[in-house]
Structure formats: structure tokens, C-alpha cells
Amino acid sequence: MVPYVNPAAPGVEVPHKRTLTPVQWDGFPEAVGKRYRGDARFAQAEHLGHEDWWGFGAPDMPIVDVDTGEVVDIDCRVRDRQDEYLEWHAREVDGVLRSITFVCEGWDYFQFLFRQGDKGREHVAKRYRDCTGDDSITPEDLEAPATLGFRLPNGRVEPFVRKGDLNPRNRFNRENGIVHLSHRANNLAAEVTLAVTSALPRADANDQLVDGDDAKRLICCTLAGDPARSSDPNIAAGAYLGVTDPEKPQRFTLTDPIGLYIADFAYGMLQHPDGESAPRDYWTPTRGKDADPISARETSRILRLHLEVPEGEGVLGEMLIDGNAIEHPAQLAELVRMHLLVDTWDAPEGVVVPPIACRGGCCRDTRTTLLDSYRAQDGPRCGPGEVDAYPDLLKRTGAAAPAPVAEAPTMSRRRP
Template identity: 30%
Template structure:
């Protein structure tokens, strides 16, 4: 097959969603994705200063596909990780009940670019669980540029995804006390709670599209330790480059995979459409069943409302209307049985043990390697030590010699003197 290099006309919206007009698709590409990428490449804007106050250098092995020609039709390299929070998994390993409960409790611990909300009935049985991996910047962009255009509003979108709530604009907007303007509130009631089953987009401070771009870009920097040895271990690499949280499942996986591509002589970018995605189910999901039928084989039980795997963005798990159990008894999500753990479903987090998240990279092969760089915080520490040494030398050199001075009556020269 013959391949041809070309540039992308625009960076598409996440999952090729149809929320935006053609004009706003171009704005999304220019103001968000390309702006983030160019700031990373040129070490400008918020990316001018790196970890520990060290200046970032320009990136030679990261590119913006709307500017640099590449083979846009390539499959790309996909990086996957488990959606359950790695930090919670490690801290409470061996106690599934506790880790699931903690992960369900607050969106502020759901930090693997996947968040969810659980709705329960009066008997504490799960009625539905809705998951999302949509970046907050995209929804903020809709509110800023698309709201009210061609009759489409962000309120309509909320009501479409959360039917029966009669959501009004006042429910989603707040007054900016500094400017006096009415602005979109990403932490509105319908998007922040973990106990309603309602969710629109990600809210955890680390779960953003700009963070994805930053990790991918900075992972193209080839690192060496103080002895000049290449750093390739995923944990050592992320601790060196400081582009994410080392105990998550996501950040070290993304960084290591991108860095391996860079070391292999490739220039790298993120595959269009740039987003975090729900990629696939782990094969062992076949043992998660309702009335002995795998849940992935029951029509309407898992419903994607934004995107589809491998580019899934939002889905809901609930018992489909009209579902008939063999014995005629009404079912809830809590009636789903997990044969892998020999437990029924009591927490939404149980599903994330089987959910694979992903990002995908594209490359330009046979590309010149960038320079090898030290860990910025190690360099900062060495500079500080050197500066402290110089200052001490100046003080010592410029201070006249002094004797011990007279010993005051009643005081010993040394506290250990006898």
C-alpha cells in the first residue's frame, strides 16, 4: 500500500462529535489543540517554565499534524490502562470492598481520565451507573462558543443526556464575581455529584485534555541520569520528567510508550481526534453476568451515549426497559454477578476493573533524535548547591577572622564541657 503525507485540515472534536458548527470546529482546532501543541513545541505560554523552575527546551520530536505533514491514515500506536484508580488500588490492595467504596465515594479520587456517578434506590440497590471520559475544556468551549448557535444550547445537551430533570440555564451557570458575567459552571450539581447517576464531563483537576497533550509532548524528551545512562523505566522516567502522577495507571503508561517511540527515532503526535477514550473491555468481563448471560451480550444494558468503543466517551449501565428475567423478578444493576470475584455488583467502581482507557499516537519514522537531557529537578538541585557554595565562599572570604571571644561568667564554652 502506498502512503502519502499530508497535513490535517483541522483537529476534529473528541470522538468526531457533532456538537460544533464547521466554524467552531476550526476554532476548537486552532484555539485549543493546536495552541496546546505549539506551546509545548516552542516552550511558550504556560509551558515556558518546567519542573523545579527550570526552563523547558523546545521539542524536536513532537509535532502538530495541522502544520507538519505526516501519514494521517496510519493506525497509530494505542496505549491502554485500567480505568480503576491506580493510587487507590495500590493503597488498599487486598481489600476489594474498601477500594471500591472509596472510588465510588468521590469524583476527586477518580483520576484515571474516567469518572462515574451511581444512582441507587431506597433499598441501596444500584439503578444505573454513568461513566465519562470527556475533557472539561471541550464542554467549556461549547459553553463559550457554541451555546445558542444554530438553536443548540448546552442546556439542551444536558437534558438530552439526563432526561427527566428539566435542567435550566440557571442550573449550569454562575456569576463571575470579578467580571460580573454569567459563566458556565463545570462543577454544577448535575456534573459534580457521585451519587445521582448524572454526569457530563470530567471534573478531577488532573483529568483534562491539556494534561494529555502535555504528557505526550514532554514524554518525547529523551532523558539520562546524572551518570549519563538513558532512563527508560516508566516510574523513573515520570519521576524525572515530572509530567504526571507516578502511582496512576495512566500517566506512567502513556509517558513510557511515547518515550519508547521517541527513542526509536520517531517524531510523535496524538492521533486525531485528540481525546481520552474508553477503548475496550478486558476479556474477563465475560464472567460478569446477569441471569448467567454476559452483560456485554444483553442489548441495552450497556448504552453508549457519546462515541463508541474504541473511541467511547460516555456510557450508562442499567437494566434495559422491558428486560425479562427467567423467573419474572425485576432486576437491578446490583443483581449482576461477577464470577471473577464471586460477588454481586455493589459499586460502580467494580466495572472499572474491566474497562480499558486509551490514547493513540501517530509517528513520522526515521526522524532525527533529539538531544539527551538531565532530570530538571536534579539539575536545579545541583545549581542550588553550587550557588550556595559560591555564596558561602564569598562570606568566608570577606569576613575577618574572629576568635572565640570572652566567656561570660556563668556560661560554659560548650554545652558538653564538664
């Protein structure tokens, strides 16, 4: 019996359940904040490129037609550092910030829609037209013209989209607006993987239950997500703590509809030049469900959030954040908080889930303190300037015991 339950599976009965928001995290990417001190982090957070596939600092790889091997002239850069399930697009007029739109819908959801025949393709194209204001966008503009892949320096080709699928790295989602998330790791599959993998009790090298207090240590053990993010470790720990509480073991599932949502925005921090706080209604949730963030946070499921100062009341670029000028749109991302929702219920009496071995560990960069995961079977391959962050997670005698779970995709930043 796995603590994570698919309530849609035949024969599954879910008793009285509670909907909780077990974790929140910041929308601004934690890894960027750790790599760049001061205001430099704001510009760096808006970097466009291929780092979401090849790791921080990686150059953009040539895009090739996987079938022919020929280079395709297509720009597939994405917001490759916005990895907290929140991405944004800012609109400027004459160099002055006018509005900013945040989204948190995974690209795989739109890819799924796009695969549902002509109706689905047109539906996605219409979303693009509505979100970008570009009425000329057609499904053909959005689909991959060929099976596309990155060509690595060693000649290997790594495919990232099939011919005819929605290319989530298309330019319309980047240049004129934003429709959905585009970073490789910002997808719903990652969320489900996190929830499932995190729900299994884990044992460390000393056969002690890995506790969930240290979210980073836990995710290094489970390899369920990226330890350098703020979101993944917290999501994993939230799930894990619920099911490993010996006094009250729980079963849980992601709340329907599954998603990662904007929980709240610190609207009180946005101010007019005279210091007066801007009203909350400058922020418009244009997709998903808004809620009073004070009294009913668990009902907040905002998917798209638009911030603009109404005509006649000023301009966003001239507003202040807690008295400080907005010099970069990314400053506004620090006002946005994310969350997800889970349904929980008491586990059946007498059902005990035995702990299983950790799947890996992490190296810590001693300069930035960022963590990078490694698999148990690979052993700690920490590079220069790195240390094994949690040497007690894996047994060191001979080969590490493989974890008895299916191999789940990991989001390691380590370059291949």
C-alpha cells in the first residue's frame, strides 16, 4: 500500500478527506537568488536560453531535426531560470514597465490539449491569441515542424519535442506575452512524481527513518525533484511528513484539479510614489480561482495573474515596492507565493509502509551552497569545490542498494 493514492483508480474509496495547503514557496527562483547577490538576481532571473536542459551556464545548443540531423533555424530559448513553477512576462512601452503577467500552468497540459485533434489545436491557438493579443496565431505556428532536438558538443542529439506536437519552447510564449510555463521542469508530471515518490518512507545508511524536517536532505534521498529549487524540496517534505507521522499516518492525493497555483501576492507592498499602498484590485487573476488570501487560502487556485495600474492612476514602472523603485520586473516576482493542495485522510489501521533505501544523495557547492543530486548507483561524484552534503544517506559498503521503486525522472542540473 503506497501512501499516495490515485482516487480515480477502480475500487479506491476515499473516506472523509481534508483539503490542505501543506506547503508554500516563493515564486522567485531560489537558485538565482543564491547565485547572484544583490539586485543582479533580478536581471539574471529573466535569462533566456537552454539552461533548463543543460544546467546553469550552459551555452545554447544547436537545434536539429532529429530525423535528418540538419540544423533547424528556430529559436527555442525559454525562461530557463524561472523554475519555481512560476514564470512571467513584462510589457514595457517606451522603456517604462506597464504590466506584468504571471502564469503557473504546466506546458504539458497545453501539449496534451494540442494532441486532442483539430479542436484541441484550435483551442490552444485561441488561448495564445487571447493571451498575446496576436490574432494571427494559428496551430501551425505553435507545432513543432519536425522532431526537434539539441545537438550536444559530442554529437549526440537529445530530442525535446515530437513533430506535430505543441512546441512548448515556441517564440509566441516568449516574445509577445505568456500563455503557459516553458521551463523544462515546470510541468505537472514533475508534481505528480514528487508527490508519489515523496510519499514513501525512506531509510538512511544507518537504517534510520529519514525525517522530513530537512526538506533538502529528504529530496537528496528521494531524488524526487531538484534540490536547488525552493518548490520541489518543500512539496516533497510536506507530503512525506504527512505520511510518515507514526502517530497519525495519512493517505493523500493531489487535490482535483491537480495543479500548482499562485497562493497569494503581497499586494500591500506595492505602493504609489507617494507611499500609499496600491489596492488589491490592481492585481487581476485572469484564470483560475481567486480567493480572499487571508481567510481561505486553501481555496486560492490562481493560474494566471495580471498586474497593471489602471488608466489615470499611474504607471506600474513608477510604483514602489516597500518604498523602493521598481527597476526590474523580476522584483515583482518576489511578491508572489505559490502553493499546491492535497487531500488527506487517515490511513487504514494496521497498514504499515516499510521504509526503503534512499535513491541518491547530493553534492553541495561550497561557494554558492547550491545542491546537486547524484544517483546511488553512481556514488558521490562531487566536483572541485563540492562536498558530499549528506554522507549518511547511502550505505558505502559496495554498491548501494537500489531502491525498489520505478525509476522516476529527476531534474538534476548536472550536465550530461
